[in-house]
Amino acid sequence: MTLRFIAKDPQTDGKDCPTAWVDDEAKEIVIQGWKAGKETLAKCRETGPIPETEAVVRPPFRMIPVTREACDVAEGVRL
Secondary structure, three states: OOEEEEEEOOOOOOOOOOEEEEEOOOOEEEEEOEEOOHHHHHHHHOOOOOOOOOOOEEOOHHHHHHHHHHHHHHHHHHO
């Protein structure tokens, strides 16, 4: 697996913070974010179950530019 680092949350200390990568081989965007709490998980489950192989994470809005960059990089890999 080759993860291409995109960026960390620009408003944190750069240690334990939301982060984005692109996996060129698997053709996936990888996002690290804060774990969703019980209330958020319950609301998400109203739409359907969350399999054991998946997680709900909460990247902050300030990560939108980072997420866009990850999407742009991923789209370039696909082309």
